[in-house]
Amino acid sequence: MTYTKHLGKKNAPTPQNQPIPGTVANSAGGYAFPVDDWKRLDRFLVLGAEGGSYYASERKLTIENAQAVIRCISADGKRAVARMVEISDSGRAPKNEPAIFALALAFAHGDPDTRHAAAEALPKVCRIGTHLFHFAAYVDSLRGWGRGLRRAVANWYLNATPAQLALQAVKYQQRDGWSHRDLLRLAHPVPRSEEQGTILNWIAKGWESVEETPHPMDGARVIWAFERAKTADLPELLRLIEDYQLPREAIPTEKLTEPKVWEALLPHMGLTALLRNLGNLSKLEVLAVNNSNPALSFVLKTLSDPNKLRKARVHPVEVLTALLTYQQGHGVRGKGEWTPVPKVVDALDAAFYASFGNVEPTHKRLMLALDVSGSMAGGMIAGVPGLSPRVGSAAMAMITAATEQNAFFTAFQTTLTPLSISPRQRLDDIVKRISGLPFGGTDCSLPMIWALEKKMAVDAFIVYTDSETWAGKIHPSVALREYREKTGIAAKLIVVGMVANNFSIADPDDGGMLDVVGFDTAAPNLMSDFIRE
Numbered sequence: 001m002t003y004t005k006h007l008g009k010k011n012a013p014t015p016q017n018q019p020i021p022g023t024v025a026n027s028a029g030g031y032a033f034p035v036d037d038w039k040r041l042d043r044f045l046v047l048g049a050e051g052g053s054y055y056a057s058e059r060k061l062t063i064e065n066a067q068a069v070i071r072c073i074s075a076d077g078k079r080a081v082a083r084m085v086e087i088s089d090s091g092r093a094p095k096n097e098p099a100i101f102a103l104a105l106a107f108a109h110g111d112p113d114t115r116h117a118a119a120e121a122l123p124k125v126c127r128i129g130t131h132l133f134h135f136a137a138y139v140d141s142l143r144g145w146g147r148g149l150r151r152a153v154a155n156w157y158l159n160a161t162p163a164q165l166a167l168q169a170v171k172y173q174q175r176d177g178w179s180h181r182d183l184l185r186l187a188h189p190v191p192r193s194e195e196q197g198t199i200l201n202w203i204a205k206g207w208e209s210v211e212e213t214p215h216p217m218d219g220a221r222v223i224w225a226f227e228r229a230k231t232a233d234l235p236e237l238l239r240l241i242e243d244y245q246l247p248r249e250a251i252p253t254e255k256l257t258e259p260k261v262w263e264a265l266l267p268h269m270g271l272t273a274l275l276r277n278l279g280n281l282s283k284l285e286v287l288a289v290n291n292s293n294p295a296l297s298f299v300l301k302t303l304s305d306p307n308k309l310r311k312a313r314v315h316p317v318e319v320l321t322a323l324l325t326y327q328q329g330h331g332v333r334g335k336g337e338w339t340p341v342p343k344v345v346d347a348l349d350a351a352f353y354a355s356f357g358n359v360e361p362t363h364k365r366l367m368l369a370l371d372v373s374g375s376m377a378g379g380m381i382a383g384v385p386g387l388s389p390r391v392g393s394a395a396m397a398m399i400t401a402a403t404e405q406n407a408f409f410t411a412f413q414t415t416l417t418p419l420s421i422s423p424r425q426r427l428d429d430i431v432k433r434i435s436g437l438p439f440g441g442t443d444c445s446l447p448m449i450w451a452l453e454k455k456m457a458v459d460a461f462i463v464y465t466d467s468e469t470w471a472g473k474i475h476p477s478v479a480l481r482e483y484r485e486k487t488g489i490a491a492k493l494i495v496v497g498m499v500a501n502n503f504s505i506a507d508p509d510d511g512g513m514l515d516v517v518g519f520d521t522a523a524p525n526l527m528s529d530f531i532r533e
């Protein structure tokens with residue numbers, strides 16, 4: 001009697017619905033390798049759990065991820081907080097909510113050293129008022145307001161320059177049932193200068209009167225302009241916007257239908273705000289196509305400036321969302337209609353690639369394989385409506401396709417199909433193309449099996465998947481080893497994880513296999529390094 005005959009072997013063909021050493025049951029009735037808590041932390045920080053996945057509700061996926069984050073905090077709180085800062089501050093994630101939530105968990109579950117690190121990290125993770133309000137709402141439901149936490153919030157206000165503080169105060173007034181006023185009441189920051197005192201006083205109770213002449217303190221002038229804007233006529237409003245760089249949030253709603261107001265806002269509008277308002281700008285004909293429309297030239301120039309994209313921490317998912325919304329000519333929930341300007345669509349397409357920064361080409365033979373099975377159409381990346389893991393992986397794959405000459409595109413479920421896709425095609429066309437492919441079961445070993453059958457030389461397989469594989473006769477890691485043996489090519493495998501779940505088809509004990517997180521802006525360069533090394 002040999003007991004091992006009942007266990008699958010690490011290097012022998014074993015169906016995916018039976019385990020091989022090191023694997024655990026996935027959600028689909030198959031077996032895959034579990035990812036460790038630190039990788040799970042990364043997946044959560046980048047992909048979030050909003051909207052859930054095909055297999056897990058938002059609630060279940062959030063709880064699972066929170067538990068993994070708490071285990072990281074208990075194992076090494078400082079390392080966990082450092083990771084949150086790293087991913088949040090560099091703009092690697094499409095949304096900042098997961099990092100804010102994880103930081104609140106560090107305050108709630110960390111030891112004193114971890115809480116100290118979390119207090120230091122607060123302004124780096126919560127960079128604007130809205131982030132701070134989200135944080136307050138999370139903390140309020142997870143734990144009480146201890147002294148250390150109040151001090152951290154007080155410092156958030158006191159360490160900002162007066163001009164920054166004033167802008168935050170007029171721009172982000174309240175969110176999630178929290179306002180700056182509520183936070184000041186809890187944190188009691190003691191102003192360090194008269195200017196700071198004047199601004200904090202306005203936040204806490206407003207000013208008694210607003211003079212006709214600008215406020216004598218530099219730092220408080222944007223607040224003065226904000227107060228004046230409430231009753232200003234159009235010419236005065238335009239002057240206020242120009243002279244004090246008033247943000248859109250400071251403009252009375254009824255004035256936002258004036259094209260001239262938007263033209264005045266444009267030069268100092270942040271890139272994220274610009275991306276969100278492109279439809280609006282088209283609707284009001286601010287972006288009307290003619291040879292001498294300075295607003296249109298400005299928008300096109302801004303969208304094609306890689307330095308501006310980088311400095312504004314614009315994430316590719318924001319650009320992709322803007323592209324998909326703008327080109328369809330109407331907003332979500334039917335908010336207005338417009339005629340898309342083709343040049344703007346092209347500029348967004350280019351901005352998507354530029355927002356990943358420079359990626360060094362590997363010049364290797366690559367096979368890109370998109371999992372288009374049914375589960376990949378469930379849930380959404382970072383809570384973006386319409387951005388399923390299936391659509392998202394197509395966009396991710398385009399980054400590699402655009403930088404490599406030797407990338408071969410395929411899509412698979414229980415069969416594999418080569419795709420003729422060129423990086424010269426526009427992103428929205430590719431997304432449409434992928435959305436139209438048939439669904440089916442999942443067999444992640446197909447890219448390797450197919451390449452072997454077709455005698456195709458591949459230095460690296462890049463598989464975009466949720467690793468919920470179950471339908472194949474052989475595990476993907478075993479299929480890769482077989483491919484290596486039979487072809488003599490030391491082929492690598494990169495798994496681009498598109499869902500914040502616990503699974504990977506990459507064997508963690510095999511140095512030739514790597515896990516990265518889909519839509520981590522650092523992923524394309526990590527992949528390139530790994531393939532070249």
Ligand code: CA
Pocket residue numbers: 028373374375376441442468469
């Ligand atoms: Ca699947």
